[in-house]
Amino acid sequence: MFEYAPAPESRSVVDLKPSYGLFIDGTFVDPTDGDSFKSINPASEEVLAEVAEAGPQDVERAVRAARKAYDKVWGPMSGRDRAKYLYRIARLIQERSRELAVLESLDNGKPIRESRDVDLPLVAAHFFYYAGWADKLEHSGFGANPRPIGVAAQVIPWNFPLLMLAWKIAPALAAGNTVVLKPAETTPLTALLFAEICQQAELPAGVVNILTGAGDTGRALVEHQGVDKVAFTGSTDVGRAIARSIAGTRKKLTLELGGKAANIVFDDAPIDQAVEGIVNGIFFNQGHVCCAGSRLLVQENVADRVLESLKRRMAQLRVGDPLDKNTDVGAINSAAQLERIRELSDAGSAEGAERWSPPCDLPDRGFWFAPTIFTGVTQAHRIAREEIFGPVLSVLTFRTPAEAVEKANNTPYGLSAGIWTDKGSRILWMADRLRAGVVWANTFNKFDPTSPFGGYKESGYGREGGRHGLEGYLNV
Amino acid sequence: MTATTTSARSELSELGRSETALRTFLHGLPGVDQVGAEQRAAQLGTRSIKTTAKAQAIDLAIRMVDLTTLEGADTPGKVRALAAKAIRPDPADPSCPHVGAVCVYPAMVPYVAEVLRGSGVHLASVATAFPSGQAPLEIKLADTRAAVAAGADEIDMVINRGAFLSGRYKEVYDEIVATKEASGDAHLKVILETGELATYDNVRRASWLAMLAGGDFIKTSTGKVPIAATMPVSLVMLEAVRDFREATGRQVGVKPAGGIKTTKDAIKYLVMVNETVGPDWLDPDWFRFGASSLLNDLLMQRTKLTTGTYSGPDYFTLD
Numbered sequence: 058m059f060e061y062a063p064a065p066e067s068r069s070v071v072d073l074k075p076s077y078g079l080f081i082d083g084t085f086v087d088p089t090d091g092d093s094f095k096s097i098n099p100a101s102e103e104v105l106a107e108v109a110e111a112g113p114q115d116v117e118r119a120v121r122a123a124r125k126a127y128d129k130v131w132g133p134m135s136g137r138d139r140a141k142y143l144y145r146i147a148r149l150i151q152e153r154s155r156e157l158a159v160l161e162s163l164d165n166g167k168p169i170r171e172s173r174d175v176d177l178p179l180v181a182a183h184f185f186y187y188a189g190w191a192d193k194l195e196h197s198g199f200g201a202n203p204r205p206i207g208v209a210a211q212v213i214p215w216n217f218p219l220l221m222l223a224w225k226i227a228p229a230l231a232a233g234n235t236v237v238l239k240p241a242e243t244t245p246l247t248a249l250l251f252a253e254i255c256q257q258a259e260l261p262a263g264v265v266n267i268l269t270g271a272g273d274t275g276r277a278l279v280e281h282q283g284v285d286k287v288a289f290t291g292s293t294d295v296g297r298a299i300a301r302s303i304a305g306t307r308k309k310l311t312l313e314l315g316g317k318a319a320n321i322v323f324d325d326a327p328i329d330q331a332v333e334g335i336v337n338g339i340f341f342n343q344g345h346v347c348c349a350g351s352r353l354l355v356q357e358n359v360a361d362r363v364l365e366s367l368k369r370r371m372a373q374l375r376v377g378d379p380l381d382k383n384t385d386v387g388a389i390n391s392a393a394q395l396e397r398i399r400e401l402s403d404a405g406s407a408e409g410a411e412r413w414s415p416p417c418d419l420p421d422r423g424f425w426f427a428p429t430i431f432t433g434v435t436q437a438h439r440i441a442r443e444e445i446f447g448p449v450l451s452v453l454t455f456r457t458p459a460e461a462v463e464k465a466n467n468t469p470y471g472l473s474a475g476i477w478t479d480k481g482s483r484i485l486w487m488a489d490r491l492r493a494g495v496v497w498a499n500t501f502n503k504f505d506p507t508s509p510f511g512g513y514k515e516s517g518y519g520r521e522g523g524r525h526g527l528e529g530y531l532n533v
Numbered sequence: 534m535t536a537t538t539t540s541a542r543s544e545l546s547e548l549g550r551s552e553t554a555l556r557t558f559l560h561g562l563p564g565v566d567q568v569g570a571e572q573r574a575a576q577l578g579t580r581s582i583k584t585t586a587k588a589q590a591i592d593l594a595i596r597m598v599d600l601t602t603l604e605g606a607d608t609p610g611k612v613r614a615l616a617a618k619a620i621r622p623d624p625a626d627p628s629c630p631h632v633g634a635v636c637v638y639p640a641m642v643p644y645v646a647e648v649l650r651g652s653g654v655h656l657a658s659v660a661t662a663f664p665s666g667q668a669p670l671e672i673k674l675a676d677t678r679a680a681v682a683a684g685a686d687e688i689d690m691v692i693n694r695g696a697f698l699s700g701r702y703k704e705v706y707d708e709i710v711a712t713k714e715a716s717g718d719a720h721l722k723v724i725l726e727t728g729e730l731a732t733y734d735n736v737r738r739a740s741w742l743a744m745l746a747g748g749d750f751i752k753t754s755t756g757k758v759p760i761a762a763t764m765p766v767s768l769v770m771l772e773a774v775r776d777f778r779e780a781t782g783r784q785v786g787v788k789p790a791g792g793i794k795t796t797k798d799a800i801k802y803l804v805m806v807n808e809t810v811g812p813d814w815l816d817p818d819w820f821r822f823g824a825s826s827l828l829n830d831l832l833m834q835r836t837k838l839t840t841g842t843y844s845g846p847d848y849f850t851l852d
Binding site for chain 1 (some may be wrong): 563564565566568572573579580581582583584585586587589590593726772804805807808812815841
């Protein structure tokens with residue numbers, strides 16, 4: 058046997074303070090009417106730092122700082138000068154990428170291999186990409202002289218803390234807006250490190266403000282009168298509440314919500330690569346991915362073969378310490394999320410689906426869930442309809458392409474889909490019929506700053522990334 | 534072996550009787566997506582193998598080396614020296630294992646055989662008009678018989694790439710069957726020369742063809758064309774031997790050859806073997822590296838692990 062010795066990435070590269078304030082108007086300040094909470098490492102339940110919880114007055118201060126920066130500095134600034142700051146931030150992110158990656162894995166529980174090889178390169182790429190747009194907005198297809206909107210309130214989730222920050226802040230700043238961003242309550246730390254990077258880049262005060270806190274802070278922020286634009290990524294329930302609360306106001310809204318993506322494998326698919334794609338589709342980032350391929354639709358005549366290969370491949374997944382460079386699947390982000398995954402998985406068993414996980418030893422402390430697949434799933438099962446947001450795959454079969462389309466579209470969501478076949482014409486035929494914002498062909502979970510991302514139906518509206526991603530931050 | 538694999542095996546052994554059956558079977562194998570295969574190979578290359586795992590991997594890699602010299606300028610003296618090194622790669626450290634085999638041209642086999650006798654190191658000879666294979670079949674078979682008669686217990690043959698690329702699968706198949714017969718008890722390694730096959734689909738088909746025809750090992754390259762072993766090509770071949778054993782119950786070995794020069798490279802391959810086909814193949818009987826300069830790098834890294842310092846290349850013999 059070839060046992061891999063532990064290969065932990067060093068934590069010493071991260072210099073964590075015991076407590077953090079709010080980042081308002083270019084400096085860290087204590088909350089005026091807020092409280093504080095602790096951010097923990099989900100792999101060990103160890104407290105990492107104490108973080109301020111912003112109250113309504115703090116939201117007021119932050120929005121006012123953002124407004125002032127918009128009126129006096131960032132709004133009037135030339136695109137070329139805004140680009141200069143964004144390029145500087147992008148370079149600093151690259152320089153400090155190891156530190157950011159380690160902190161992301163500590164706070165989120167995702168494996169260092171992913172934060173190092175996926176999250177951080179994409180974060181830097183987003184800032185570089187939108188930096189390039191800052192002085193070329195008149196060529197973006199939104200009129201001769203597109204203007205920014207003003208102050209953007211941005212609320213982001215815990216699954217890709219820094220990457221979601223980049224998706225929100227980079228286009229907003231490139232277009233000339235200023236922002237108040239609230240990171241998720243379980244993963245605030247990399248956003249605070251990003252605030253330090255803004256200081257290091259000498260970004261003018263008030264252009265970026267970071268308010269940590271939970272649901273109340275987020276609500277106060279999106280409902281604040283001084284906000285011109287709201288951008289939210291998270292659950293469909295919260296997205297719906299936000300849409301309701303700002304209905305009838307002048308605020309512009311983009312929402313990127315849940316998903317229940319179908320990953321569709323035809324009998325002529327490259328099986329070994331399809332299996333990799335299935336694994337990457339659902340076990341990447343512990344399945345905490347809104348566009349995760351959580352429903353595998355496999356053509357009946359290859360189902361046994363695909364499942365056998367999939368199980369063999371899943372037995373190779375290394376679950377454990379997120380900071381070990383050989384870990385493939387890390388910790389579930391929070392006790393609450395683990396509870397939700399357990400509840401839905403138990404419902405899957407209770408409703409008659411067959412559950413399978415490879416043998417794996419889970420650590421005693423922290424929040425863990427073994428990679429799991431359910432076979433014999435029907436469209437009526439809860440695990441085929443509800444977003445689990447965990448490492449749990451529901452396997453269904455189909456016989457004809459038309460049936461695959463019907464099953465894939467038979468969900469209130471419509472964020473992404475995957476097609477695996479050697480036949481190019483079938484890829485195009487399917488892509489035309491799938492009601493999903495992103496369709497991947499012979500790959501899955503591929504992201505690029507140049508490519509627009511967003512959903513159909515209850516997966517939200519608006520696009521992030523690419524030229525299209527500017528639209529949500531321009532007065533068009 | 535189960536009843537199903539026995540019957541599958543006899544069904545598959547029928548394939549070689551007809552060109553149509555072979556073609557239908559080989560073209561019915563699942564395709565390989567190039568981007569996906571290359572991505573998976575690259576991902577396997579990011580494993581971090583340190584301390585005890587690294588020590589274990591280095592010793593295993595040394596045992597898997599087919600220490601090779603295939604030059605027109607090879608002399609009896611040179612191959613004897615190489616054989617001595619194969620038996621005791623690190624004269625300063627008796628705990629260092631011997632390599633898997635020495636690999637030479639047929640004319641050099643007798644000199645190597647003298648040195649290796651009783652050492653446990655195998656003696657591989659290239660044959661069948663290596664590296665191009667462009668000779669009449671009778672000459673290729675005579676080449677093989679001569680190598681075996683001179684003492685080789687492993688034969689590294691080349692497939693007829695011209696026939697393969699023009700779709701004459703039965704011709705390739707028959708040549709492998711004939712060479713296998715000419716090899717007698719010697720193990721037959723079938724060189725696919727993947728650099729000339731151009732696509733991963735072809736690599737998978739050629740792998741199956743070689744296994745169906747009775748090859749004991751499938752080997753990537755001769756080392757004599759610009760593109761030798763790569764991680765994705767070896768991945769596709771490992772998947773083929775895995776699927777072949779599943780279908781027939783017979784295990785076939787894999788030998789990437791050419792271009793693997795560093796310990797780091799070798800460890801990436803071992804990780805790929807471990808995670809693609811599992812521990813059954815982590816043995817010199819089932820996985821080999823065709824290499825020459827790799828051994829010295831393995832020895833340097835081994836010394837570094839045991840002593841904590843690099844000795845520098847001058848402390849290891851150049852052959």
